[in-house]
Amino acid sequence: MDALLHQVFSGLATGGIYASVALALVMIYNATNHINFAQGEMAMFATYVAWSLIEGGLPYWAAFSVTVGLAFLGGVVLERVVIRPVENAPGLSAVIVSIGILVIFNSLAGWWFSYTTRSFPSPFPDSRPFGSSLLSYHELGSMGVTLAMLVAIYSFFRFTSLGLAMRAAAQNPVSSRLVGIRVGWMLALGWGLAAAIGAVAGMMVAPIVFLDPNMMGGILVYAFAAALLGGINNPWGAVVGGFIIGVLENLAGAYVVGTELKLTVALVAIIGTLVVKPDGLLGKTVVSRV
């Protein structure tokens, strides 16, 4: 029983990471109708930046904040410089561009930081709270960070006029321009936010999977599965899907398919969702009177 609970809890902890990356995917999808395949590599690169800062002597949380800020700026710049020119091009162009970004970040990281696997520090103590075997401090802490971030993102979109404008720009760019919203900048902000969310996810997962240029590959697949399972256009769906996939993956890995085939769980979830319920669990259907 204890072992089962342990698997569930650590599934929730990694599920939080998947949830964040899935949320970043959904944000960009909602704003642009494109999947950003580079989401994982952007997060990986940001994690390397954090690692360099920590190696350079910065305290963990300072490095964390600087990295989130830099990732945000980087996301904005990336949208303005690379995505902007293909904004009105056919969908495939944007896909190819994002795959290009993926390869570039992956290679840059390998070139600058080498392909050697490194350990990445956790800001949380290296023991288990309350003498329990269920969760480590890092798992608990990263869940806390993830939840805090989700609440912050939700509040931003729900309660600020900039958040409202970003939602409006994603839904109806023409009307948004007519009320004076600078739609292009809203897209750039969306990319910045998604990059920042990804950076947090990268820094939270790096102590578990270790830091190397391919660390986010598997996580991106899980995040895709989470986003699809939850409903690709619903941020809540992404979060719920992330936790479900995290737990499923862990349980299946422990009891069903074994750890070597864990990634298969994500692929099965992707195909299963697309076959059985393509809108996902919480995929939104827009109500409209005709």
Next chain:
Amino acid sequence: MSEALLTVAGLDAFYGPTQVLHGCGFTVPESGITALLGPNGAGKTTALRAICGMVRTRGDIRFQGKPIGGLKTESIARQGIAHVPDGRGTFLELTVEENLRLGAYIRRDSRTVSTDFERMYGYFPRLKERRRQQAGTLSGGEQQMLAIGRALMLRPKLLLLDEPSFGLAPLVVREIFEIMRAINRDENVSILLVEQNAALALDLADTTHLLETGRVVMSGRSETVRNDEAIRRAYLGL
């Protein structure tokens, strides 16, 4: 006639390679209601889009004496031109209240914004009842009211209305036109109206411009246009 709020001269407009307006010219006087009338395909909607920088244009557009041709749509909105587009442009997945809040997006005076909310709900009580409802669930007439409310939340100097009567029951159309008259009187906003329903528009507007195949073929006081038998037969089908 007082000084013109909006002056359009020699305006060409294009959709891709297709030219829709050919040297269009007209003015919108301060504080009145002006109608753009004409048969289908004359370029009425395009003229409104051209003013807001939503199509490619050539020629001179001046708002309060300043050229606005070639500016981005969002910059033109920020100068005080609100546009209720063809199809109403509702943010379907947002609530009624959020739609109105977006109308006031560029304003920073939050105190007057909240009194404006109440004024809009005064004009359109039904929107107040449905303030928390998703805008996509409103009826056509309610969505038209919401679109006008959203445009007014910008506190515009000029309101562009594209076929507010489209697809609505006659009773609802009458109600909306009454409200437009009140808005023009009380809100100190000039209106440029595009309408298929010529009789209604001539009734409401002080000045009328008649468009045909992308050119202004006649401009004048609405009652002059209304009383000209030849024009009525040739252009308005009245």
